[in-house]
Amino acid sequence: MSDPSNLIREALGAIAKASTEGELETITLDYLGRKSGQITKLLTGIGQLAPAQRAALGQSANEAKRAIEAALANRRAELEGARLADIAETEAIDVTFPGPPLGRGHVHVLTQVQRQIETVLESLGYKVELGPEVETEWYNFEALNISAGHPARENWDSFYFTPQLLLRAHTSPVQIRAMQRLKEPPIYIITPGRCYRRDAPEATRLPYFSQVEGLAVDRGLTVGDMKGTLLYMIQSLYGSERKVRVRPSYFPFTEPSFEFDVSCGICGGAGCKSCRHKGWLEVGGCGMVHPQVLRNGGIDPEKWNGYAWGFGIERMAMLKHDVDDIRLLYESDLRFLEQF
Ligand SMILES: [Zn+2]
Missing domain, CATH: 3.30.930.10 (Bira Bifunctional Protein; Domain 2)
Structure with missing residues (x-):
């Protein structure tokens, strides 16, 4: 069975390298997925452990889950910020800006x-x-x-x-x-x-x-x-x-x-x-x-x-x-x- 602290290290490393929303999605499934996520497996395996070990592992697995969720949320916000900054740079469209004035005629x-x-x-x-x-x-x-x-x-x-x-x-x-x-x-x-x-x-x-x-x-x-x-x-x-x-x-x-x-x-x-x-x-x-x-x-x-x-x-x-x-x-x- 994996050690929660190793999982955290692996996961945080992958999250820091991720550069797209799709990569973050894959990491989420890998660690937190309902069926085959590694943290999920860790938590469901707790039942088979001796009662004395359950509490300690359960706590560290939950801490790992929260740490990975927080890192994912941070990275998501970073990527979104970078994406908007990029749009502002390359498209320079401000949808709140007033439209160009209509052409006016003048006296013949x-x-x-x-x-x-x-x-x-x-x-x-x-x-x-x-x-x-x-x-x-x-x-x-x-x-x-x-x-x-x-x-x-x-x-x-x-x-x-x-x-x-x-x-x-x-x-x-x-x-x-x-x-x-x-x-x-x-x-x-x-x-x-x-x-x-x-x-x-x-x-x-x-x-x-x-x-x-x-x-x-x-x-x-x-x-x-x-x-x-x-x-x-x-x-x-x-x-x-x-x-x-x-x-x-x-x-x-x-x-x-x-x-x-x-x-x-x-x-x-x-x-x-x-x-x-x-x-x-x-x-x-x-x-x-x-x-x-x-x-x-x-x-x-x-x-x-x-x-x-x-x-x-x-x-x-x-x-x-x-x-x-x-x-x-x-x-x-x-x-x-x-x-x-
Ligand atoms: Zn002349």
Whole structure:
């Protein structure tokens, strides 16, 4: 029959070497198993001993059993601690840690640019005026001095609901509506909004786009006032190194009329590929309001005069961010939009 103290020594040695839960399980069965565990056998063999020996062996066998159980429990705790430390090291997952925040959207680049334009002009005293996108022919054409059959109608061809009702081709009708509503100058307004034209989508134009127009009606306004206002707006948006210029042009609703250019931001006006070696980029049109347009808005051109301009917001955003295809602004591709 085995000696309990030898069994303890053997068992503790095996437990100390065990490195997995499975090995500890085998050791438990070897020593404490119900049927063939060595301590169990020792205890069941006690009955065959002489009464004088029973008590002493029974006590030492039970002590051995408790010592082995305690050693197993300690080793189990050690292995579990090491396992958790290992997981913390290799997986580094803390299930109590808050999840990553959900991605947030932001204002579209066209809205950003529109708001910047509004902020700059509001600082000069201009007020934002809005109007309907479905317009009558009179507001879209006649009121702006583009009579029926006028060849200029080609440039502002739009989509008709009825012969007299169409999607507005520019935000200029809002200028007429504002003059009619406000009646008495001085009037300083800007008219941001969506417009429509019968154009096929390509790199520089779309059948829908956004405009911001400005209108000032006061006493004794000059081309210089207009140019100064636009210079201030351009430099606020694009930087103080930018220059502006006006070139003679023709629009039915202004007299005189101008094309409005801003110096190229890439070459500083020297000429490069981006500005087609002109040094200047076209932004839009402008001019002194035609007396007949003032009359159509209910303003007396003998007492008042005014200037107006119309720029495409897409064009202004493209110039600001060096975007070379207008369609990108409407394709909702997050790889593009997240850059702004
Ligand atoms: Zn250039």
